[in-house]
Amino acid sequence: MAKAGAAKPTEAELKEYTADAQAWFRENTVTNPGFMLPLTFMEVSTDQQFDFLRAWQRKVYEAGYLGASWPKEYGGGGLHPDYQRAATRAMKDHDAPIMINAIGIGWAGPLLLDIGSEEQKQKYIKGMLNAEDIWCQGFSEPEHGSDLGNAQLKAVRDGDEYVLNGSKIWTSLGDRAKYMILLARTSNNEGDSKYAGLSFFLNPMDVPGIETRPIKKLTGEYGFVQCFFTDARIPAEGLMGEEGDGWKIAMKTLEYERGAKVNLAGGYFLKELDVMGIVDVARRSRRGGKPVLDDPVVRDQLVEYMIDIQAQNLNNYRRRMPPLVQDRPMGLPLMSKLARTEMIRELTEFSLQFQGAKAGYYVGDDNAVDDGYWHRAYLNSFSATIGGGTSQVQKNIVAEHVLGLPKGR
Amino acid sequence: MKNLGTIGFSEEQVELMDVATSFCRDKSPVEKVRALMEDARGYDPDIWQEITDLGWLAIAVPEEYEGVGLSLAEVVPIMEQMGRRLLAGPFMTTTLAAQALIVGGSEAQKSAWLPQIAGGAIATLALTEQEGDWNLDNVTAKAEVSGDGYALSGTKQFVTYAGDAELIIASVVLDGEVRLALIARSAIADSALRREAIIDETKRSFELTLDGISIDAGALMDADMSKAALAHIDLAANLLQSAEMCGGTQAVIDYTLEYLRTRKQFGKVIGEYQALKHPITDAYIAYEKARSHMFSAAHSFADQGRGEVAARMAKAAADKAYSHAADRAIQFHGGFGFTHDCDAQLYRRNAIWNASQFGDAAWQRTKLADLLF
Ligand SMILES: Cc1cc2nc3c(=O)[nH]c(=O)nc-3n(C[C@H](O)[C@H](O)[C@H](O)COP(=O)(O)OP(=O)(O)OC[C@H]3O[C@@H](n4cnc5c(N)ncnc54)[C@H](O)[C@@H]3O)c2cc1C
Numbered sequence: 001m002a003k004a005g006a007a008k009p010t011e012a013e014l015k016e017y018t019a020d021a022q023a024w025f026r027e028n029t030v031t032n033p034g035f036m037l038p039l040t041f042m043e044v045s046t047d048q049q050f051d052f053l054r055a056w057q058r059k060v061y062e063a064g065y066l067g068a069s070w071p072k073e074y075g076g077g078g079l080h081p082d083y084q085r086a087a088t089r090a091m092k093d094h095d096a097p098i099m100i101n102a103i104g105i106g107w108a109g110p111l112l113l114d115i116g117s118e119e120q121k122q123k124y125i126k127g128m129l130n131a132e133d134i135w136c137q138g139f140s141e142p143e144h145g146s147d148l149g150n151a152q153l154k155a156v157r158d159g160d161e162y163v164l165n166g167s168k169i170w171t172s173l174g175d176r177a178k179y180m181i182l183l184a185r186t187s188n189n190e191g192d193s194k195y196a197g198l199s200f201f202l203n204p205m206d207v208p209g210i211e212t213r214p215i216k217k218l219t220g221e222y223g224f225v226q227c228f229f230t231d232a233r234i235p236a237e238g239l240m241g242e243e244g245d246g247w248k249i250a251m252k253t254l255e256y257e258r259g260a261k262v263n264l265a266g267g268y269f270l271k272e273l274d275v276m277g278i279v280d281v282a283r284r285s286r287r288g289g290k291p292v293l294d295d296p297v298v299r300d301q302l303v304e305y306m307i308d309i310q311a312q313n314l315n316n317y318r319r320r321m322p323p324l325v326q327d328r329p330m331g332l333p334l335m336s337k338l339a340r341t342e343m344i345r346e347l348t349e350f351s352l353q354f355q356g357a358k359a360g361y362y363v364g365d366d367n368a369v370d371d372g373y374w375h376r377a378y379l380n381s382f383s384a385t386i387g388g389g390t391s392q393v394q395k396n397i398v399a400e401h402v403l404g405l406p407k408g409r
Numbered sequence: 410m411k412n413l414g415t416i417g418f419s420e421e422q423v424e425l426m427d428v429a430t431s432f433c434r435d436k437s438p439v440e441k442v443r444a445l446m447e448d449a450r451g452y453d454p455d456i457w458q459e460i461t462d463l464g465w466l467a468i469a470v471p472e473e474y475e476g477v478g479l480s481l482a483e484v485v486p487i488m489e490q491m492g493r494r495l496l497a498g499p500f501m502t503t504t505l506a507a508q509a510l511i512v513g514g515s516e517a518q519k520s521a522w523l524p525q526i527a528g529g530a531i532a533t534l535a536l537t538e539q540e541g542d543w544n545l546d547n548v549t550a551k552a553e554v555s556g557d558g559y560a561l562s563g564t565k566q567f568v569t570y571a572g573d574a575e576l577i578i579a580s581v582v583l584d585g586e587v588r589l590a591l592i593a594r595s596a597i598a599d600s601a602l603r604r605e606a607i608i609d610e611t612k613r614s615f616e617l618t619l620d621g622i623s624i625d626a627g628a629l630m631d632a633d634m635s636k637a638a639l640a641h642i643d644l645a646a647n648l649l650q651s652a653e654m655c656g657g658t659q660a661v662i663d664y665t666l667e668y669l670r671t672r673k674q675f676g677k678v679i680g681e682y683q684a685l686k687h688p689i690t691d692a693y694i695a696y697e698k699a700r701s702h703m704f705s706a707a708h709s710f711a712d713q714g715r716g717e718v719a720a721r722m723a724k725a726a727a728d729k730a731y732s733h734a735a736d737r738a739i740q741f742h743g744g745f746g747f748t749h750d751c752d753a754q755l756y757r758r759n760a761i762w763n764a765s766q767f768g769d770a771a772w773q774r775t776k777l778a779d780l781l782f
Binding site for chain 2: 335392
């Protein structure tokens with residue numbers, strides 16, 4: 001949160017800051033380090049990728065372009081949010097890599113700034129921003145994913161500790177994280193709603209009794225893990241709020257994501273799709289001696305996607321213009337993840353069609369178009385249509401919270 | 410992507426949006442819409458007078474011609490609310506005719522007509538011919554020198570509200586070049602107009618036979634100016650249609666949601682079934698996307714290059730959203746959806762009408778491909 005006193009910049013001040021930020025990202029952004037960079041924080045697979053992105057986040061932070069509007073006393077820049085927005089814009093303009101510590105700066109950080117104790121803020125915020133402390137999210141379980149409110153991992157209070165037993169799964173960066181935000185069950189009383197017994201913890205990953213097992217992804221790489229908790233003891237001060245507040249707090253973190261309540265740290269965790277890159281594949285690919293881009297069917301479909309991408313870019317601006325969203329102000333924010341991730345999935349799938357027989361190649365073959373980038377992008381696109389709440393569940397959310405349709409029974 | 414529009418709004422736009430929202434809601438309840446469908450004229454002259462009094466016809470007319478001197482961006486929110494309430498009348502076509510004059514008219518033509526239009530005179534366009542071609546420069550109607558003026562010949566279709574128009578602007582060919590001809594109502598015999606049966610029963614449209622009509626020497630626009638005016642009308646029409654269609658999309662979604670929240674089958678409200686819930690959500694998402702395009706087109710309209718991309722994207726997005734939403738609206742009302750009484754058909758027909766005029770989504774995409782790649 002910007003402190004009172006973090007003054008709104010004048011036009012001239014913002015202009016100068018923007019010019020500096022643009023120059024910095026022009027100079028420092030590496031778009032092709034010689035290996036494939038993940039498009040989302042859920043795709044980080046190799047040490048090489050991990051080390052690169054972690055160093056990148058640190059560098060951006062140290063230059064002052066991440067957490068610029070977070071309070072100075074905890075490691076932020078203490079500036080007005082307009083500055084951070086300009087910095088994030090500069091990252092986008094230069095196609096800069098993603099911020100890797102998404103769960104830290106996107107979820108846990110805003111939560112701490114909102115309801116954390118002074119001590120917690122001192123302890124955690126800076127390490128999130130400089131990517132020293134990687135965070136992960138322990139929500140999903142093998143038996144409860146979309147039905148998150150039914151999570152069953154047990155947390156039992158024992159003196160000034162909680163004892164944890166159970167399992168979390170699909171945990172992105174789970175084997176690299178120092179801390180986890182954890183949703184666990186502290187009570188299971190007959191007759192209570194399933195949400196009532198949930199509690200929210202800041203959980204250190206390096207305690208005895210927590211083990212992680214890597215899971216191989218559909219791309220053939222690794223990236224997320226299953227976490228096993230066997231009598232793992234964590235300090236009770238990791239409990240956020242009271243026992244039973246877990247669901248409320250988990251829902252709060254979703255609000256932060258939309259930037260409504262707490263200033264965003266900045267940066268992005270999912271890469272924007274480069275649609276002109278796809279147009280370029282269509283131009284380079286040939287069929288019957290002619291560029292595939294000359295095919296009227298391909299052209300038509302590509303234009304359709306460009307209209308869609310442009311709509312979503314415009315949506316992102318319009319959602320901050322109250323007169324233009326009077327009837328359903330929550331519509332644009334709540335649909336944005338669904339619309340964006342589904343579009344990326346469709347578009348990357350479409351890019352395979354241009355490649356003719358070469359669509360049969362994959363990453364690792366010298367003949368693969370763009371080293372197999374598009375195949376991997378398509379397969380990886382499901383990370384975002386499933387992770388963070390599936391598209392189907394997102395659709396329920398829009399239907400129920402924006403359109404006022406009843407919850408299914 | 411280059412040449413893409415941006416989004417923004419003016420204070421006037423927001424004020425007009427607020428006024429138009431309540432005006433159109435109050436003046437055009439669906440019972441009124443249905444009553445006017447049965448009426449020969451098809452709109453309420455008293456409401457036309459109120460619209461004139463509100464100054465809406467003058468909004469985009471320059472001040473020197475007794476207009477307000479704003480732009481089409483400020484007309485867009487009005488058009489959107491008219492579409493939402495299916496408010497009948499010659500507002501769009503009169504606005505477009507004024508635009509044709511503003512861009513293509515000589516000083517004398519503008520001074521003669523624009524103040525009248527700003528004051529409520531109905532004007533319309535006669536551009537389409539038998540082939541139904543969306544290329545506005547594909548014209549076969551003719552002007553030939555005759556005495557001091559020109560004799561016109563040929564036939565024009567989809568001349569909306571021609572029955573009440575005091576000015577009809579028709580495209581004709583003279584010496585191999587397309588020209589816009591200003592035809593005063595007094596030059597047109599009643600027998601030259603035939604009311605057409607059109608898909609959208611809330612609108613009125615006529616076929617106009619030009620044979621036998623003569624105009625003065627000063628009633629033709631210059632060839633280059635005519636070309637510029639036609640190009641401008643094409644985009645202006647798509648911009649305003651995108652607004653009408655966004656309004657209609659919002660209305661048909663709201664209408665359907667109401668049914669999904671109340672109609673019960675198998676012991677539950679049908680809105681609980683994801684087979685209905687998810688597609689209506691998809692329709693809503695498409696609507697919000699189209700509406701962002703609409704505001705962007707309004708905002709960017711005057712920018713060279715960007716304006717065209719934005720207006721065509723807006724029409725393409727609106728057509729896609731509206732056609733789909735209204736199509737699903739019929740299905741989701743079951744047997745009632747098949748009736749004339751169910752409002753779903755009003756919107757579906759309105760969507761088809763708008764797609765049919767000035768180019769549907771696929772046509773806009775074809776144009777966009779050449780602009781974008
Ligand atoms: C790449 C990746 C990274 C992830 N990272 C994390 C992480 O860091 N931390 C974490 O906690 N979790 C993470 N997840 C887990 C993710 O949040 C869950 O996979 C997701 O919520 C779905 O749960 P599930 O896998 O149990 O599928 P299920 O809930 O079993 O869903 C199966 C299918 O049923 C559909 N479905 C379920 N309920 C409904 C309903 N009510 N209406 C309609 N359709 C329904 C779903 O859409 C899906 O298609 C990650 C997932 C992926 C793919």
